[in-house]
Amino acid sequence: MLTLLENLLPILLFGMVAIALVGAVRRINLWRVGQAHPVNIIAGLMSIPRRYLVDLHHVVARDKYISNTHVATAGGFVASLVLVLLVHGLGLDSAVFGWILLFTLLCMFVGALFIYTRRNPPPSRLSKGPWMRLPKSLLMFATSFFIVTLPVAGLVSSTFGSWVLGLILLVGIIWGLGEMLFGMTWGGPMKHAFAGALHLAFHRRPERFGGGRSTALLPIDLDSNSDADAHFGVGKTSDFKWNQLLGFDACVQCGRCEAVCPAFAAGQPLNPKKLIQDMVVGMAGGSDAKYAGSPYPGRDVGQAKGGANNIITEGLLDADTLWSCTTCRACVEECPMMIEHVDAIVDMRRFQTLERGLTPNKGAETLDNLIATDNPNGMDPASRTHWAADQNLPLMKDVQEAEVLFWVSDGAFDMRSQRILRAFVKLLKAANVNFAILGDEECDSGDVARRLGDEATFQSLAKRNIAVLEQYSFKRIVTTDPHAFHCLKNEYSDFGGHYDVQHHTTFINGLVATGQLKLSAFKGGKVTYHDPCYLGRYNGEYDSPRELLAVLGIELIEMERSGFRSRCCGGGGGAPITDVPGERRIADMRMEDIRGTGADVVAVGCQQCTAMLEGVVEPGPEVQDIAEIVAQSLLGEAH
Amino acid sequence: MLPELKVVALVSIGQHIKSGRFQRADQDARAVELGLKLRGVDLTVLHAGSADEPVLRRYLGAGLKAITVLEQPAKADIVGPMCEYLNEQGAQIILAGTKAECGEASGMIPYLVGERLGWPVVSRVADILSVANGEAEILQALPRGQRRLLKVRLPFVASVDNAADAPRQSAFGPGQRGHIHRVQAAVVADELSASWTQVPAKKRPKRLAVVKAKSAADRFKAATAKSQGAGGVVLQAEAPREQAQAIVDLLLEEGLIQ
Numbered sequence: 098m099l100t101l102l103e104n105l106l107p108i109l110l111f112g113m114v115a116i117a118l119v120g121a122v123r124r125i126n127l128w129r130v131g132q133a134h135p136v137n138i139i140a141g142l143m144s145i146p147r148r149y150l151v152d153l154h155h156v157v158a159r160d161k162y163i164s165n166t167h168v169a170t171a172g173g174f175v176a177s178l179v180l181v182l183l184v185h186g187l188g189l190d191s192a193v194f195g196w197i198l199l200f201t202l203l204c205m206f207v208g209a210l211f212i213y214t215r216r217n218p219p220p221s222r223l224s225k226g227p228w229m230r231l232p233k234s235l236l237m238f239a240t241s242f243f244i245v246t247l248p249v250a251g252l253v254s255s256t257f258g259s260w261v262l263g264l265i266l267l268v269g270i271i272w273g274l275g276e277m278l279f280g281m282t283w284g285g286p287m288k289h290a291f292a293g294a295l296h297l298a299f300h301r302r303p304e305r306f307g308g309g310r311s312t313a314l315l316p317i318d319l320d321s322n323s324d325a326d327a328h329f330g331v332g333k334t335s336d337f338k339w340n341q342l343l344g345f346d347a348c349v350q351c352g353r354c355e356a357v358c359p360a361f362a363a364g365q366p367l368n369p370k371k372l373i374q375d376m377v378v379g380m381a382g383g384s385d386a387k388y389a390g391s392p393y394p395g396r397d398v399g400q401a402k403g404g405a406n407n408i409i410t411e412g413l414l415d416a417d418t419l420w421s422c423t424t425c426r427a428c429v430e431e432c433p434m435m436i437e438h439v440d441a442i443v444d445m446r447r448f449q450t451l452e453r454g455l456t457p458n459k460g461a462e463t464l465d466n467l468i469a470t471d472n473p474n475g476m477d478p479a480s481r482t483h484w485a486a487d488q489n490l491p492l493m494k495d496v497q498e499a500e501v502l503f504w505v506s507d508g509a510f511d512m513r514s515q516r517i518l519r520a521f522v523k524l525l526k527a528a529n530v531n532f533a534i535l536g537d538e539e540c541d542s543g544d545v546a547r548r549l550g551d552e553a554t555f556q557s558l559a560k561r562n563i564a565v566l567e568q569y570s571f572k573r574i575v576t577t578d579p580h581a582f583h584c585l586k587n588e589y590s591d592f593g594g595h596y597d598v599q600h601h602t603t604f605i606n607g608l609v610a611t612g613q614l615k616l617s618a619f620k621g622g623k624v625t626y627h628d629p630c631y632l633g634r635y636n637g638e639y640d641s642p643r644e645l646l647a648v649l650g651i652e653l654i655e656m657e658r659s660g661f662r663s664r665c666c667g668g669g670g671g672a673p674i675t676d677v678p679g680e681r682r683i684a685d686m687r688m689e690d691i692r693g694t695g696a697d698v699v700a701v702g703c704q705q706c707t708a709m710l711e712g713v714v715e716p717g718p719e720v721q722d723i724a725e726i727v728a729q730s731l732l733g734e735a736h
Numbered sequence: 737m738l739p740e741l742k743v744v745a746l747v748s749i750g751q752h753i754k755s756g757r758f759q760r761a762d763q764d765a766r767a768v769e770l771g772l773k774l775r776g777v778d779l780t781v782l783h784a785g786s787a788d789e790p791v792l793r794r795y796l797g798a799g800l801k802a803i804t805v806l807e808q809p810a811k812a813d814i815v816g817p818m819c820e821y822l823n824e825q826g827a828q829i830i831l832a833g834t835k836a837e838c839g840e841a842s843g844m845i846p847y848l849v850g851e852r853l854g855w856p857v858v859s860r861v862a863d864i865l866s867v868a869n870g871e872a873e874i875l876q877a878l879p880r881g882q883r884r885l886l887k888v889r890l891p892f893v894a895s896v897d898n899a900a901d902a903p904r905q906s907a908f909g910p911g912q913r914g915h916i917h918r919v920q921a922a923v924v925a926d927e928l929s930a931s932w933t934q935v936p937a938k939k940r941p942k943r944l945a946v947v948k949a950k951s952a953a954d955r956f957k958a959a960t961a962k963s964q965g966a967g968g969v970v971l972q973a974e975a976p977r978e979q980a981q982a983i984v985d986l987l988l989e990e991g992l993i994q
Binding site: 327468478551554 | 798905
């Protein structure tokens with residue numbers, strides 16, 4: 098009976114390939130409703146193997162179980178498919194190829210078994226539904242082709258088996274091929290392989306591959322305003338760039354983003370995985386009824402309806418979902434498909450703010466203040482240096498040049514942050530650093546405005562800051578605020594501002610290394626360190642703060658979630674301003690992490706983190722900026 | 737919304753109290769908000785001054801289709817040309833702010849316009865509840881959160897109080913795309929103000945308050961109280977002639993008429 102199957106197989110195989118090709122064209126056309134974004138097609142396609150095997154695998158390999166499993170299954174499948182087409186499609190009758198095919202199918206089978214085991218029972222972050230079927234389909238594909246390949250390898254005669262076996266194998270082959278080829282381009286779970294490979298090829302941030310980093314938000318052209326249909330930001334799914342849509346389609350629903358999202362954990366109505374799936378619904382049309390993962394906390398699945406030309410916040414998702422995000426980038430860091438959730442969220446926020454004027458809660462007030470006073474709380478811009486009234490700090494306006502420009506940031510207006518600033522000034526003076534501040538000429542960096550979607554105010558602030566900085570000569574900018582640090586370092590370059598910017602922990606570390614600061618041992622008890630998102634994940638600075646603490650003789654007790662997996666304090670992305678209600682507060686959860694280490698002091702490197710963590714109900718560990726800790730340990734100082 | 741009603745909101749250029757930067761005047765923006773409630777985005781918004789003032793785009797950011805600008809140089813007396821334009825347009829309800837944030841803006845405008853047009857002026861409006869049969873139901877804001885319901889026949893001029901709904905957020909996109917209609921108008925020199933010299937206002941020294949209050953309620957009352965007119969007589973039962981005579985007597989006594 099296998100002989101008959103052998104005659105049917107080429108028709109089945111090439112039929113399925115043809116159907117898959119039709120599906121691929123259809124899928125590509127779905128992406129093409131997005132906006133143009135030029136890519137190099139040839140170079141992109143050529144880059145797939147390297148980006149897949151190196152960059153993507155690097156992320157996947159953080160979970161050894163699934164990376165090994167995926168190598169066996171995916172590698173086994175790709176090799177098997179090629180050989181199946183040769184051996185069974187084109188009738189290449191070679192025992193050697195038969196043996197190789199048997200081996201690759203076995204690889205795939207073993208891998209699929211592990212996938213099956215992992216989903217028994219599935220962890221909550223994984224999607225169910227068709228994703229529960231996938232391991233069975235993989236096993237079916239591997240098993241049925243294994244049996245029909247046995248005669249090719251010469252292990253059994255081609256007349257082996259009865260017509261019953263033939264019929265069973267036929268069903269298995271159709272099932273396997275259906276999932277793997279038809280499903281790949283017609284929206285089944287295997288879509289992640291097809292869209293994922295192309296997403297790697299045409300990624301909107303190619304700098305991320307090869308060990309690079311690209312975290313600056315991408316600017317929009319505010320002058321492109323001619324026709325009546327023009328609008329800023331993403332209001333409809335079709336307003337995304339085509340390769341962003343492609344990126345959404347690449348999602349494998351592994352839920353790693355969900356597992357690390359602070360807003361999801363706090364019970365706010367955001368789940369990055371669901372958001373990406375909703376974007377797919379928006380692109381392809383229909384509803385989210387088939388979504389089989391965790392919902393947005395507090396919202397039922399099945400209500401969302403979308404179409405490429407429908408306004409996203411009218412039916413597809415609530416604006417609250419967009420405003421829950423702290424832009425901490427934990428989801429982007431964890432995503433094995435390198436999807437850019439934060440870009441998508443900020444794009445949609447831009448529409449809400451720039452077109453609809455619907456920035457929630459204190460958002461509008463904050464933006465108005467930034468426009469009128471260049472700081473988010475509407476303080477008198479002429480009082481920016483009042484915190485340093487007794488510090489006798491040189492102003493750039495007077496000295497014109499200095500080695501270090503100390504970027505004070507809006508902490509100047511906040512009494513808690515002023516303690517950090519004073520501590521840092523004490524260190525600068527102790528090390529005899531030639532520095533100056535901008536004083537009243539400094540504006541807010543634009544971080545909050547940009548993350549609240551107000552690109553216009555951000556660009557206005559950025560351009561004015563750049564114009565001020567241009568007047569003076571300095572070697573580098575140093576700041577105690579990681580948000581300003583990120584803007585100055587990464588986001589001003591789009592507007593002509595290129596600077597050597599350092600976070601104060603990096604700078605102090607340098608002073609200690611060159612012997613300009615002499616420190617005694619820290620005597621304040623056990624210490625843990627909280628990585629600020631905008632210093633760590635956004636800028637890759639994990640070491641300097643730790644080295645500095647080590648110099649003080651501190652043995653850090655690391656939290657489970659530290660380094661690139663650090664949990665956000667809840668203070669980023671304007672989240673404290675838009676203040677979307679949840680079941681818990683993100684800062685409380687982070688303080689629980691800190692308490693879990695038994696530390697007496699939590700060292701931070703960000704005034705925003707300090708404010709968020711100090712806002713947690715006492716008793717708890719003391720929150721101190723690294724500048725404060727170092728300033729306490731300065732040798733030759735009377736305490 | 738009342739599509740047949742002709743509502744005009746007068747807007748001026750405001751100034752931020754801390755930075756001194758020009759901005760949407762808050763009460764004028766509330767007047768626009770009230771106008772939007774009555775009339776929707778077709779509301780006529782009128783500014784007398786320079787059409788190139790960027791702050792006008794902040795008003796447009798409320799989603800207005802257009803702002804009309806009567807082009808006037810600085811220091812011109814805008815009341816005459818403005819009233820002429822309002823008459824031409826057949827305005828029925830004119831909304832403005834109560835206080836000017838800088839220069840000769842909202843402060844006197846509602847009164848001068850009302851006087852020139854011969855229309856009633858309703859001050860410190862918190863809301864316009866309804867307009868029907870040529871009559872509007874208006875909530876007037878009084879000190880300490882009190883409200884007075886007024887019925888006023890159209891047309892009228894209203895100055896909008898801080899108690900009115902806060903203006904919606906100004907969005908950048910609609911602000912950039914909205915139209916600014918320039919209308920040429922006669923220029924009347926303001927001879928009176930030409931002779932003025934302006935100096936920055938100084939805060940008057942504040943007398944230290946002696947807290948006499950015994951309870952929290954008293955302290956709250958003291959902290960929130962606005963001065964209320966003392967004296968006065970309520971005449972309700974008297975004949976209309978007597979009531980009118982009482983008003984005339986008072987005006988004579990105060991030297992307002994002779």
